[in-house]
Amino acid sequence: MTRLAFHFHRIPVGITNCYLLCGEKTILIDGGAPGHVDHFMRGMERVGISPRDIDLILLTHGHADHIGSLHPIQAVTGAKVAVHRHDRAWVESGKPALPPGITSWGRTLIKLATRLYKPILRACRVDCVLDDEEVSLSTYGIPGKVIHTPGHSIGSICVLLNTGEVFAGDMAMQAWFLRQKPGLPVLAEDMNLVVQSWKKLIRMGAKRVYPAHGPDFSVEVIHKEILAFESRNGIGRGLADI
Numbered sequence: 001m002t003r004l005a006f007h008f009h010r011i012p013v014g015i016t017n018c019y020l021l022c023g024e025k026t027i028l029i030d031g032g033a034p035g036h037v038d039h040f041m042r043g044m045e046r047v048g049i050s051p052r053d054i055d056l057i058l059l060t061h062g063h064a065d066h067i068g069s070l071h072p073i074q075a076v077t078g079a080k081v082a083v084h085r086h087d088r089a090w091v092e093s094g095k096p097a098l099p100p101g102i103t104s105w106g107r108t109l110i111k112l113a114t115r116l117y118k119p120i121l122r123a124c125r126v127d128c129v130l131d132d133e134e135v136s137l138s139t140y141g142i143p144g145k146v147i148h149t150p151g152h153s154i155g156s157i158c159v160l161l162n163t164g165e166v167f168a169g170d171m172a173m174q175a176w177f178l179r180q181k182p183g184l185p186v187l188a189e190d191m192n193l194v195v196q197s198w199k200k201l202i203r204m205g206a207k208r209v210y211p212a213h214g215p216d217f218s219v220e221v222i223h224k225e226i227l228a229f230e231s232r233n234g235i236g237r238g239l240a241d242i
Helices: 037-047 070-077 085-093 104-116 191-203 220-232
Strands: 007-013 016-022 026-029 054-058 080-084 128-130 144-148 157-161 165-169 208-211
Touching (some): 080 085
Parallel strands (some): 026 054, 165 208
């Protein structure tokens, strides 16, 4: 039987883009927003792939909109779950924290979420605990690697393909309810770490950004955002250290 070349698909699950990486094996990036396993099932039907074909669910981080439908998705796929060690407790307790806002709109969002956003999440066992080292995905027949990119959360990871596509979770954003234009996150544990993580990804060849919220965009947008951030904060290094 002829095997298809590597390809990927966007699978919206509520407000969150999950991504399906299809090589010799199949990886689902993120577990979607709470209460939207039906979106996941429709997305899988649309791309013509059985949920049981998913071997691994790789979480970019442990916030509620990325693990909200994880439990039912894991149940229907039978896939193992992987997350960085720093975010493991959120997944296994079903009680993730909210990220801090680092812009005026981000702070407003978190104030509203603290009052109004009370999702009920099912705890889910983590099978594979990631550390800070890069992890090749070649054993899955996927031409890329997992990179620890702290900043949005301390345990945030990205998947960088050899061709330059980077599946960034919430290390970048574009959705209308977060920011009007694409760019760096408006919510983050440490914005300086976000910038340093992006510099690492750019050095490694990142070319196009696939965020969890909103459509994809060129990494040149991130270049400009880094320059603006460092100018505002009087850092002045720009991209010289990339």
